[in-house]
Amino acid sequence: MMRRVLKEFLIVSFLVAAAATVAFGVNVTYDHRALVIDGKRRVLVSGSIHYPRSTPDMWPGLIQKSKEGGLDVIETYVFWNLHEPVKNQYDFEGRKDLVKFVKLVADAGLYVHLRIGPYVCAEWNYGGFPLWLHFIPGIVLRTDNEPYKAEMKRFTAKIVGMMKDENLYASQGGPIILSQIENEYGNIDKDYGPAAQTYIKWAASMATSLDTGVPWVMCQQKDAPDPIIDTCNGFYCDGYTPNSKNKPTMWTENWTGWFLSYGGAVPYRPVEDIAFAVARFYQRGGTFQNYYMYHGGTNFGRSTGGPFIATSYDYDAPLDEYGAPRQPKWGHLKELHSAIKLCEDALVATDPTSTSLGNNLEAGVYKTSSTCAAFLANYDTKNDATVTFNGNSYHLPAWSVSILPDCKNVVFNTAKINSVSTVRRFVGANVGNQLTSSNEISSDWSYVSEPIGISSNNAFKRRGLVEQINTTADQSDYLWYSIRANIDGDESKSVLHVKSLGHVLHLFVNGELAGSAIGNANNPTVSKDIPITLKPGINKLDLLSLTVGLRNYGAFFDTTGAGVTGPVELEGLKNGSTIDLSSMRWTYQIGLKGEGLGLDTGGSTLWVSGVPKSQPLTWYKTNFDAPSGDNPIAIDLSGMGKGEMWVNGQSIGRYWPAYLAPNSGCSDCSYKGPYSSSKCLKGCGKPSQKLYHVPRSWLKPSGNIMVLFEEIGGDPTQISFTTQVLQSLCSQVSESHPSPTESWSQDKSTRKRKQDPKVSLECPHPNQVISSIKFASFGTPQGQCGNFTHGKCKSDNALSILQNACIGLKTCSVGVSTSTFGDPCVGVVKSLAVEASCE
Ligand SMILES: *[C@@H]1O[C@H](CO)[C@@H](O)[C@H](O)[C@H]1NC(C)=O
Ligand SMILES: *[C@@H]1O[C@H](CO)[C@@H](O)[C@H](O)[C@H]1NC(C)=O
Ligand SMILES: *[C@@H]1O[C@H](CO)[C@@H](O)[C@H](O)[C@H]1NC(C)=O
Ligand SMILES: *[C@@H]1O[C@H](CO)[C@@H](O)[C@H](O)[C@H]1NC(C)=O
Ligand SMILES: CC(=O)N[C@H]1CO[C@H](CO)[C@@H](O)[C@@H]1O
Numbered sequence: 001m002m003r004r005v006l007k008e009f010l011i012v013s014f015l016v017a018a019a020a021t022v023a024f025g026v027n028v029t030y031d032h033r034a035l036v037i038d039g040k041r042r043v044l045v046s047g048s049i050h051y052p053r054s055t056p057d058m059w060p061g062l063i064q065k066s067k068e069g070g071l072d073v074i075e076t077y078v079f080w081n082l083h084e085p086v087k088n089q090y091d092f093e094g095r096k097d098l099v100k101f102v103k104l105v106a107d108a109g110l111y112v113h114l115r116i117g118p119y120v121c122a123e124w125n126y127g128g129f130p131l132w133l134h135f136i137p138g139i140v141l142r143t144d145n146e147p148y149k150a151e152m153k154r155f156t157a158k159i160v161g162m163m164k165d166e167n168l169y170a171s172q173g174g175p176i177i178l179s180q181i182e183n184e185y186g187n188i189d190k191d192y193g194p195a196a197q198t199y200i201k202w203a204a205s206m207a208t209s210l211d212t213g214v215p216w217v218m219c220q221q222k223d224a225p226d227p228i229i230d231t232c233n234g235f236y237c238d239g240y241t242p243n244s245k246n247k248p249t250m251w252t253e254n255w256t257g258w259f260l261s262y263g264g265a266v267p268y269r270p271v272e273d274i275a276f277a278v279a280r281f282y283q284r285g286g287t288f289q290n291y292y293m294y295h296g297g298t299n300f301g302r303s304t305g306g307p308f309i310a311t312s313y314d315y316d317a318p319l320d321e322y323g324a325p326r327q328p329k330w331g332h333l334k335e336l337h338s339a340i341k342l343c344e345d346a347l348v349a350t351d352p353t354s355t356s357l358g359n360n361l362e363a364g365v366y367k368t369s370s371t372c373a374a375f376l377a378n379y380d381t382k383n384d385a386t387v388t389f390n391g392n393s394y395h396l397p398a399w400s401v402s403i404l405p406d407c408k409n410v411v412f413n414t415a416k417i418n419s420v421s422t423v424r425r426f427v428g429a430n431v432g433n434q435l436t437s438s439n440e441i442s443s444d445w446s447y448v449s450e451p452i453g454i455s456s457n458n459a460f461k462r463r464g465l466v467e468q469i470n471t472t473a474d475q476s477d478y479l480w481y482s483i484r485a486n487i488d489g490d491e492s493k494s495v496l497h498v499k500s501l502g503h504v505l506h507l508f509v510n511g512e513l514a515g516s517a518i519g520n521a522n523n524p525t526v527s528k529d530i531p532i533t534l535k536p537g538i539n540k541l542d543l544l545s546l547t548v549g550l551r552n553y554g555a556f557f558d559t560t561g562a563g564v565t566g567p568v569e570l571e572g573l574k575n576g577s578t579i580d581l582s583s584m585r586w587t588y589q590i591g592l593k594g595e596g597l598g599l600d601t602g603g604s605t606l607w608v609s610g611v612p613k614s615q616p617l618t619w620y621k622t623n624f625d626a627p628s629g630d631n632p633i634a635i636d637l638s639g640m641g642k643g644e645m646w647v648n649g650q651s652i653g654r655y656w657p658a659y660l661a662p663n664s665g666c667s668d669c670s671y672k673g674p675y676s677s678s679k680c681l682k683g684c685g686k687p688s689q690k691l692y693h694v695p696r697s698w699l700k701p702s703g704n705i706m707v708l709f710e711e712i713g714g715d716p717t718q719i720s721f722t723t724q725v726l727q728s729l730c731s732q733v734s735e736s737h738p739s740p741t742e743s744w745s746q747d748k749s750t751r752k753r754k755q756d757p758k759v760s761l762e763c764p765h766p767n768q769v770i771s772s773i774k775f776a777s778f779g780t781p782q783g784q785c786g787n788f789t790h791g792k793c794k795s796d797n798a799l800s801i802l803q804n805a806c807i808g809l810k811t812c813s814v815g816v817s818t819s820t821f822g823d824p825c826v827g828v829v830k831s832l833a834v835e836a837s838c839e
Contacts (some may be wrong), residue, residue: 004537005768007393011531012173013363013544014477015276015420016439024169024173025171025173025213025760026038026170026173026177026345026443027039027310027809028170028171028177028213028214028215028809029215030215030229030246030247030248030753031246031248032245032246032247032285032287033248033250033287033347033348033351034248034288034347034348035177035178035215035248035250035287035288036828037170037173037177039538040063040348041287041348042072042073042287042344042348043282043288043340043343043344043347043348044073044111044287045070045071045072045193045289045337045340046071046072046073046074046075046111046113046288046289046290046337047066047069047071047073047075047291047293047295047318048074048075048076048253048290048292048293048294048298049062049063049066049074049075049076049142049182049261049293049294049295049319050076050077050079050289050293050296050297051076051096051098051101051298052079052082052095052096052300052303053096053296053297053298053299053313053698054095054294054295054297054298054374054695055068055094055095055695056094056095056097056100056101056697057504057695057696057697057699058323058695059100059104060104060108061323062295062319062727063105063106063108063110065319065323065330066108066110066615067108067109067110067188068334068339069294069318069325069330069333069334069701070333070336070337070338070341071110071294071335071337072110072111073111073113073177073178073288074105074111074112074294075108075112075113075114075115075199075252075290075292076112076113076114077115077117077120077122077128077183077687078098078114078115078116078117078118078120078128078159078613079096079115079120079122079124079128079303079433079708080117080118080120080128080129080130080155081099081124081125081126081128081129081130081131082128082303082445083096083280084130085106085130086132086435087130087132090158091380092162095621096562096677096749097340098159098162099162099163099166099168100642101139101188102114102163102166102174102175102176102227103166103167103168103425105175106168106174106175109180109544110175111170111175111176111177112168112174112175112176112177112178113176113178113179113180113252113290113316113740114159114163114176114178114179114180115179115180115183115252116160116179116181117155117180117181117182118152118155118156118159118178118184118451118748119141119142119182119183119185119346120183120242120499121176121183121184121305121552121553122305122307122457122552123259123299123304123306123309123552124299124302124303124304124305124552125302125305125315125474125549125552125680126305126452126474126550126551126552126558127302127305127549127552127553127557127558128552128643128779129141129558131469131473131474131550132473133148133151133558134469134470134473134558135473136148137720138150139487139588141190141556141558142182142185142199143195143196143198143199143336144195144196144198145171145193145195145199145200149202151204151267152203152206153206153374153438155410155740156181156206156207156210156581157210160179160210160212161761162677163176163212164212167547167720167742169212169213169214170213170214171212171213171744172213176212176214177214177215178214178215178216178348179207179212179214179215179216179217179219180216180218180219180777181204181206181207181216181217181218181228182203182218182221183218183219183220184202184219184220184221184233185200185218185220185221186218186220186221186222186230186553186644187220188554188664191555191556191720192555197223200221200223200225201225202682204216204218204224204225204334205225206808207228208227208228208587213530213696215227215228215229216228216229217229217230217231217250217252217417217422218230218231219231219232219233219252220232220233220255220702222243223243223705224243224362226244226246227354227543227593229242229247229250229453230243230247231250231251231252232250232251232252232291232359233251233252233253233254233255233678234251234253234254234255234714235254235255235269235277235469235674235675236256236277236278236280236281236674237249237281237282237286237289238249238281238283238284238286239284240278240286243814245649246686248287248288248290248826249281249284249286249288250286250287250288250289251281251288251289251290252290252292253290253292254274254277254278254289254290254292255269255677256269256274256291256292256293256294256315256316256317256318257269257293257296257314257316257317258315258316258677258687259296259309259313259314259315259695260309260310260313260314261306261308261309261310261520261521261549261688261690261695262308262310262521262689262780263308263518263520263521263660263661263688263689264308264520264521264661264662264681264688265656265661265665265666265682265683265684265688266661266681266682266683266688267316267660267677267678267680267681267683268316268680268681268682269316269680269745270669270673270675270680271328271329271332271333271413271417271671271784272328272399272400272414273399273671273672273675274291274333275332275336275397275401275414275415276400276401276414276671276677278333278336278567279336279340279375279377279401279403279412279414280375280377280401281346281363282340282343282375282377282378283364283375283401284352284354284364285352286345286712287348289341289798291317292332293315293317293320294313294317294318294319294671295317295318295319295323295341296312296313296314296315296316296317296321297313297314297321298311298313298321298652298653299311299312299313299653299692300478300651300652300653301651301653302474302549302651302653302654302656303653304548304549304643304653305549305550305551305552305652306521306524306548306549306550306551306552307502307519307521307524307547307548307549307550307551307562307603308519308521308548308549309502309521309549310497310656310688310689311398311653311654311655311689311693312521312689312691312692312693313690313837314377314836316329318330318352320334320372320424320635320691322632322634322724323632323763324424324632324764325422326722327421327422328417328419328420328422330422331419331420331421331511331573331704332417332419335412335418335419336403336412336414338412339403339405339411339558340403341372342403342405343366343373343403344404344413345371345373346366346367346368346371346372346373346405347366347373347809349366349368349370349371349596350366350368351366352364352365352366353365353367356388357376357387357388358385358387358415359380360378360380360385361376361377361378361379361380361385361387361396362376362377362380363375363377363387363389363794364374364377364618365407365571372406372407373403373404373406373407374389374390374403374407374412375402376389376394376396376397376401376402376404377396377400377401378397378398378400378401378523379399380399381398381399381672381673381674382398382672383397383398384397385576390408391403391408392408392740394410397413398415398672399413399415399672399673400414400415400416401414402414403834405632409410415671416489417469417549417780418733419522419732419786420649420729420731420760420761421728421731421732421764421784422726422727422728422729422730422764422785423724423728423730423785423786424686424724424726424727425721425722425725425727426636426722426723426725427626427722428720428721428722429627429629429631429633429660429721429722429723430657432811435547437655438532441622441624441626441635441706441719441720441721442622442623442706444496444622444623444722445609445610445611445620445621445622445716445717446608446609446613446620446622447606447607447608447609447610447612447618447619447620448594448607448618448619448620448621449612449615449618449619450592450593450594450602450617450618450619450709451554451593451617452508452511452542452587452616452617453480453482453508453511453540453542453589454480454482454542454587455589455593456596457587458589458590458591459587459588459589459714460588461586461587461588462583462585462586462588462601462713463583463584463585463586464582464583464586465481465563465564465566465568465582465586466563466586466588467499467501467562467563467565467567468545468547468561468562468564469547469550469561469562469563470561470718471563471590472547472590472591474547475484475590475591476590476591476592477546477547477548477644477654478544478545478546478590478592478595479545479546479563479564479588479589479590479591480542480543480544480545480587480588480589481542481543481544481545481546481564481586481588482540482541482542482543482586482587482588483541483581483585483587484537484538484539484540485534485538485541485543485570485579485607486537486538487534487535487536487537487580488536488540489534489536490534490536490624491533491534491535491570491573491574492533492534492536492569492570493531493571493572494531494532494533494534494571495529495530495531495532495570495571496509496514496529496530496532496541496566496567496569496571497527497528497529497530497567497570497571498517498526498527498530498543498564498567498569499523499525499526499527499564499565499566499567499568499570500517500526500527500545500562500563500564500565501525501560501561501562501563501564501565502519502525502526502547502562502563503518503519503524503546503548504516504517504518504526504545504546504548504549504564504642505517505526505543505544505545505564506543506546506616506711506712507530507532507541507542507543507544507548507614508540508541508542508543509532509533509534509540509541509542510535510538510539510540511540512635513616513712514531514532515528515529515531515532516661516712517530524548524562526553529571531572535822542580542680543564543568544617545562545563545564546711547562548654549654550562560832566580566582567580567599568580568581568582569581569582577709581626586596587767592617592709594619594680594709599619599648599707599709600644600645600646600649600651600665600707600709601649601705601707602621602707603703604651607621611715611716611717612779613714613715613717614713614714614715615710615713616710616712616713617710617711618708618709618710618713618778619707619708619709620707620708620716621705621706621707621708622702622705622706623703623704623705623706624721625701625702625703625704626696626701626704626708627721627723628694629722629723630723631725632693632696632723633693633694633696633699633721633722633723633724634691634693634694634721634722634723634724635652635692635697635719635720635721635722636655636691636719636720636721636722636774637655637659637690637691637692637719638718638719638720639657639689639714639715639716639717639718640655640657640708640714640715640716640718640719641656641657641710641712641713641714642655642656642658642659642710642711642712643655643656643708643710643711643714644707644708644709645692645708645709646701646706646707646708647694647698647699647704647705647706648698648700648704648705649705650695650698652693652694653691653692655689655692655708656687656688656689657689657690658712658714659687659688660685660686660687660688661683661684661686661687661688662684662685663679663685664684665678665681665684666681666682666683666684669792670683678821681758684714691722694721715770721796726763726764726768726837726838727837728774728786728787728835728837729761729762729764729770729783729834729835729836729837729838730784730787730834730836731759731760731832731833731834732759732781732788732831732832732833732834733757733758733759733816733831734757734816734830734831735756735757735816735817735829735830735831735832741791741827742765743802756816756817756819756820757815757816757817758813758814758815758816758818759813759814759832759834760811760812760813761806761811761812761834761836762810763811764795764838765838768809768810768838768839769807769809769810769838769839770806770807770808770809770810770812770836770838771807771836771837771839772807772836772837773799773802773803773806773807773831773834773835773836773839774798774835774836774837775788775834775835776797776799776801776803776832776833776834776835777791777794777795777798777832777833778794778795778803778816778821778829778830778831778832779791779792779794779795779798779824779825779828779830779831780792780793780794780795780830780831781794781831781832781833782835785835786835788835790824791825793828793830794823794824795821795822795824797821797822798821798832801820801821802814802834802836806836814832814834816830816831816832818830
């Protein structure tokens with residue numbers, strides 16, 4: 001019977017995949033259990049990939065790996081400020097080619113969830129809003145305000161219209177089965193008063209009136225009006241119930257990790273916990289969940305929000321920043337998805353019933369006369385348990401769920417990882433044909449010194465201090481605040497007290513960097529006393545204030561403001577007085593001189609040969625050859641301070657290797673127990689980010705131009721190229737824990753000989769073969785991929801058996817049993833751990 005179910009499942013999923021590419025309309029609706037596609041309820045697994053966070057040449061690979069990882073749906077936001085940087089001037093080229101991205105997803109046979117927003121949060125600059133919105137008279141964003149609603153409607157209709165013109169909605173034969181309007185508004189709507197409710201009603205009816213033929217959702221919006229489905233975001237959503245008995249339980253953001261901020265350590269989330277959260281969600285009635293992110297990618301240019309969001313948006317997602325499967329996360333979730341899909345018939349047939357199996361133990365069962373699937377959960381944070389279910393006994397590790405697609409055989413447990421793991425490292429790369437011994441990327445540098453203080457003829461004077469975002473309109477990160485102070489005597493022990501809304505400021509006194517003040521992601525404002533030395537007569541005080549991504553979250557986040565808003569006071573003078581400079585006459589300059597001259601593309605005749613070190617406010621330029629091979633490239637900016645980098649005129653993003661994560665807060669983290677964004681951190685005491693993604697498609701073989709603008713002083717000769725290599729491919733399989741497929745086949749054919757579990761290795765790159773077995777042990781090996789050690793019990797022949805079976809092959813497979821290896825310790829449960837390398 002099981003075999004029939006499996007076969008039917010395969011046929012159905014094949015037909016569905018095929019249907020997505022065929023150009024006839026499908027009818028997408030929903031009921032209280034699920035999305036209903038052409039009359040059939042579906043259990044769907046979705047993942048977020050934001051198209052501008054990678055390059056178009058990466059898209060097909062990312063989508064393919066998502067499909068292989070078991071996703072049915074790709075979700076993306078639509079980024080308004082990217083597409084309409086100037087009002088009524090649209091841009092859908094290159095990384096902004098939304099239509100191309102949606103079509104590529106369709107080509108792969110996957111569905112699309114298009115989250116238009118147009119407020120998107122997403123750690124994206126200003127939450128995705130174009131800054132020009134802020135300057136529309138009378139506008140108040142995200143509330144019942146006519147000027148705002150007119151713009152929101154115009155942009156939403158524009159995107160819907162584009163999709164319709166290309167027949168991309170499922171109702172037209174395209175891949176889009178779902179769309180989102182607004183985003184997490186329910187988290188903050190109280191602050192907008194009664195207007196919040198009328199706004200949400202308006203947004204719902206505006207979206208519905210666009211007549212896409214597919215359902216709309218609102219996430220974190222308990223009062224989402226019919227027919228909009230309210231959906232859940234969070235690390236866990238198993239307790240979620242939609243606001244109507246007619247709506248399905250859907251999870252639009254399950255955070256697979258967390259974003260990185262400059263000044264913070266690197267967050268990660270153990271896959272056992274993600275798998276637990278997902279299994280619990282489907283156990284308790286969910287039928288659609290989306291990984292946020294499945295591929296995080298890179299915040300190129302000045303696209304980060306925050307403030308202080310780093311350029312890497314890796315997110316510890318199943319596909320890493322560079323697009324490679326992060327193992328065992330990707331593989332373990334892939335196995336989870338196939339286990340859930342084996343339950344699909346039962347999940348869509350009925351509602352779950354929940355039964356306690358003891359303290360913190362729960363069975364969720366979907367049972368009809370013809371089908372049965374069960375999820376057995378142990379949500380105890382410490383203790384393993386053995387439970388009895390339907391007369392059979394099951395071992396449940398703490399904080400885990402076992403999935404039984406036939407209510408009998410366990411095909412998957414969220415805490416037991418059978419997937420291969422890999423270690424990928426960034427290693428020094430060959431540039432051109434030779435590996436320069438120092439890894440120097442070039443010996444041929446030139447530079448331009450950015451003038452300190454006012455240099456442009458668009459400078460202007462104002463009495464008092466101005467707010468920065470209103471002033472720059474985010475045309476640049478930089479705003480100069482400049483003033484002259486007339487001092488009677490020699491003031492060698494004075495102090496400038498300065499307060500700023502953030503995010504960073506550098507103080508120059510008479511042309512020298514005197515000090516900096518730096519906010520952080522939790523509190524971007526700064527208040528600092530900077531010791532300075534003043535000379536008799538006129539002293540030049542220049543404050544360079546800068547933003548590091550505009551705020552993207554919170555009620556009225558768009559009006560938070562930035563810059564030196566004061567007070568600015570001279571203290572510590574010999575005569576004991578304090579001089580308040582705040583309301584005096586200041587001179588302002590928006591942006592840097594070099595920005596106006598187009599130095600970022602390498603143009604201009606100002607470049608002079610040389611590479612001054614530790615010099616603030618310096619533009620550097622060099623030519624370089626692309627690192628050879630086709631592995632992803634990261635540039636190691638150790639040695640640099642803070643600034644922005646461009647390659648062939650494309651911005652790699654803001655860099656800031658000088659901003660270190662705190663020394664504490666990183667410790668071994670257990671997957672057991674509720675996760676939070678600060679639970680699992682690594683990289684304490686190190687730069688939050690030192691490696692920066694340089695997309696291959698932006699490079700030519702030789703003659704590439706790199707430009708850096710360094711704010712605080714760095715040493716470009718320390719910069720090096722690295723490429724991502726697969727260092728190790730590992731697998732560890734226990735003789736007592738057969739993998740899902742094996743236990744499945746046992747049940748299907750009881751007469752078939754019980755199969756041994758197998759260790760299977762496969763080099764991910766098509767041109768590679770297994771070149772060495774670095775470690776193999778059958779017995780009680782310990783440690784992890786890259787770090788295995790023999791246990792007390794080990795057979796002597798494991799290494800040679802693996803070498804014979806694998807070396808020179810792209811893929812190999814070895815049975816894990818005493819019949820292959822002999823029995824080094826009778827009565828003890830043994831496992832085989834292997835570490836290999838591919839070349
Ligand atoms: C779409 O499906 C719904 C419910 O399954 C049904 O009521 C409706 O008539 C269908 N619409 C079309 C155009 O087939
Ligand atoms: C104190 O010294 C400063 C700096 O020389 C000067 O500008 C200011 O007028 C002095 N104040 C008084 C009260 O003398
Ligand atoms: C920006 O300018 C507007 C209009 O003058 C003003 O209402 C607002 O408070 C200013 N924003 C900040 C953050 O100062
Ligand atoms: C290897 O394992 C040891 C002990 O289990 C641990 O202390 C060490 O940090 C590990 N090293 C790596 C690179 O994981
Ligand atoms: C912003 C948000 O929704 N945060 C939630 C994420 O999930 C955790 C755990 O469920 C909640 O505690 C947060 O409130």
